[in-house]
Amino acid sequence: MQSTQNSKHGMRIGIDIGGTHSDGVLIDGTRLVAAAKARTRHDDLLASINLLLTHLLAGQNANWVQCINLSSTLTTNAIITGLVAPVGVLVSGGPGIAVENYRIGSQFHHIPGSLSHVGEETSPIDMDALDAALATCQADGINHFAVIGKFSPRNPEHELQMAEPARPTAQVLCCGHQLSGRLNLGRRINSTYFNAAVWDIARSFAAALKDSLHAFGLQHAEMNILKADGGTLPLARALEAPVQSILSGPAASVMGVLATMPLQEDVVLLDIGGTTTDIALFAGGQPLLEREGIAIAGRPTLVRALRVASIGIGGDSYIHVEADGVHCGPERLGPCMAAGGDAPALMDAFNVLGRAKFGDVALSEKGMATLAAQQGIDAKELAQSALSAAATAIETALRGLIDEVNSKPVYTIHEILEERRIEPRQLVLIGGPAEVFQPLLQEKTDMETLCPQLASVTNAIGAALCRSTSALVLHADTSRGWLYAPTLEVSKRIDRNFTLEDAVTEAKDLLKTDMAEAGIKLADADMQVTQADSFNMVERGYTMGKNIRVSVQVKPAVLGSTKPSSAVEVVHAK
Amino acid sequence: MLTAPTSLGIIFFPAYDWAISPTHPEREERLLYTQDQFREEGLFDIDGINEYRPLRAEDTDILRAHFCFPTIEAVCTESHRISAGGAIRAAQLVLKGETQRAFALVRPPGHHAMKVVHGNRGFCNINIEAVMVEWIRAHSGIRRIAIVDTDCHHGDGTQDVYWHDPDVLFISLHQDGRTLYPGSGFLHENGGPKAAGRTINIPLPPQTADTGYLKVVEEAVLPILEAFKPEMVINSAGQDNHYSDPITNMHFSAQGYARLNELLKPDIAVLEGGYSIKSALPYVNLGICLAMAGCDYSAVREPDYAPSRLRETPDTLAYIDELCGQVRDAYFHPEMPPAKKEGHFFVRERRVYYDTDNIIEKQREKLKDCNNCQGYRLIQTESSSILPCLGVELFHDSCPVCESEAHAAFTDKHGNSLVAQLMDHKNRDYRYRNQN
Ligand SMILES: [Zn+2]
Ligand SMILES: [Zn+2]
């Protein structure tokens, strides 16, 4: 375990700013000490945080708080609403899919110049084109730049060459190779663009937040930002890579479940809300990650994320009848009728069948009866059909996700013959309507369904107990005598006898050193090797050397298990 | 972001843990740089292009296409089963309508593997296209299939498997056999006595480049395909026509390969050879994928691509011009030498050399000439390493007489074969009979 994150008397604060509610908890060791909830003020996130902190710290000694982990919608909302800084995007492409296909932002410039897939220059950067692009950006008043080269994880040289003349006028300048060591030009362009675009927003928020923490006497506490992969980044690091903080909400909830109930098996987690249901998978108790990265605003990125599928089924899913039968969702027209809505929704169907007693049951019955009469059927029959449509939609989605994970491509004969399939037998339901859905999904899925009595602040508990995660990609070529780890900008000479084992050791050391610089001590067991391949490079029948690829990660995990005690009351802060 | 007008499934299986030998061209590293290129291009982020894993070919899948002696295990490893399974997955995607087209980017290759298999020939053990074609026939109503072999080497294995099949049109474009392994694939090799004109060979002169190659496709291959009217077109897609390939002498480019697939519009492509793993494969594979998906491929070119240095001489183009006419004749007016006959049987005797495994096979094939059906065939085979074996193939439309004769040959206890294998397409019965 990461010892600095687990000091004996350290108290931890976890805050999750959600779409409607913001939750906060104070945890001592693994004991829940205080919990609070507040409405999220999207125009003033800091006010929501301050409100939570006021309640959490009432009667507590702020000096004992060792760290604060924050999951917020700050960068996500900025990107989705488009309220971000204008960015000049400079891209060098090369043979392949035309660069124009990746256009993003109002100032997108293709700069001729290319590297091959092994990182060798095949044509130099066109400096005249670069100057012209920068002049256009300057005329447009642009001082934020995203610089991306094709195959820059193999060789950053072209990105550095393009960045150089932009530096004098740049307030913000992000290079693709610093964000991820993985190949994917389109995703690297999107990630780097978003990183530059939300840079200022993240900084000014952090500055205000720091003042605020000071006022609470929390200036000595470490501040960490939650990521979509269920891990945290120290604030200083998060400000260098603000894009890493997007879409962390579902991760807080997944990690919260992991922190409050023991999960060792293959498990499906369903987080059922009003509008949507989020589906996550655990393999042997470990949450699964996206293969490439998460998408935001319809754009795929290289930002690591837990794999969460979302479908449009929730308590407020609208019930409607089409020629082919009764449908439920994916639209939500408003709250269900039992809660004062205008159209019958899924929760009304539960009410009519006596499976729930939510809100004003009479209103549900009235609404469902009206819709049923229009179709010439019985209200109970309509309700039953709606429930079964919802259950089918959920079941189809979760089977689809399991199939997708089990059919993920593999590249060796060994993996095909020795594959471990995910076969969940347990379904964990959380979220507002979870209990109501339990019997329905139990019948439908044939899985053991659990409906744990989780605190309503589980997300914040997850945020509080997350640890730092990181990943590193290393590439070595013994024929060229060269080793390169792009995100850390480490490159060094190696000799011909450099082996795969050497590369794994090197990658772990680099990751460990880098985390130590951020104040996090890693044990070997915290690191997981996700790729370790070595290929003989043969030319004209002779072995020229080895091409080695290693990826190491610190996987998402929680620091301990918290039993939410009924003695701790959740304060609704106003 | 890009959207594919035609959805494409790619079965990418580089077999990173398998090689014929450490420095053999067919080694672990072969598709490594192709994968790097695909990843950097974000090929699988294109809406409509998806990646799938291969299936594994089971015994029946292999025995539908091959006589394997003495056993399947003796001639076929897991790598071959998975490579063939990749081709099967491609077919499954298209048959089920999961994707409109599919590309099995798998290794090891298969187009030099013949009907009878004793070992490895030209890097191939199992003919993955043939296993796939027979899988398609067993799992759908499709019978009429065209296989266009665009590998630089003559697809002698596939030619052999479908030599007598009038429902499979096999067209091979390759570097002239007088200048390259396996030394066959001449115009006069035109199909068996009951399948005249269903095997078409197009031997191209060395140094043929984009212009000449695409001319042959447009003026010979496409008109023949149009006349044959296949239910499905398969590209047996070797990439060794590339100007940088180390073991051939052609001048084809990534742009040429992409255009070829745009013209051919194959339902399924299956990777064959291609050993310029750094300079050609990343670009050629990308070009093929984009072209099959109907995406713009105009920016796909090799970093050192210089078309002016690759052009054919006027003489070569004139030769190719003439060749196009001869090729069309081979389909529309096949002139066949009289086949050798013994009673009611067409007879072929030959020797087959397995270069990789250094095996010499002696084969005697008898094809029943029946007026009511396609007949049946008996293949007696022995090699430098095993005693005589017998293969009995009964075609899907066999008449009752042929059916009983074929079964009698298979069950004959007095024959001298060590192993007999039945390939009964009519009753879908595929099995061995051991003599002792
Ligand atoms: Zn060929
Ligand atoms: Zn070949």
Ligand SMILES: [Zn+2]
């Ligand atoms: Zn007959």
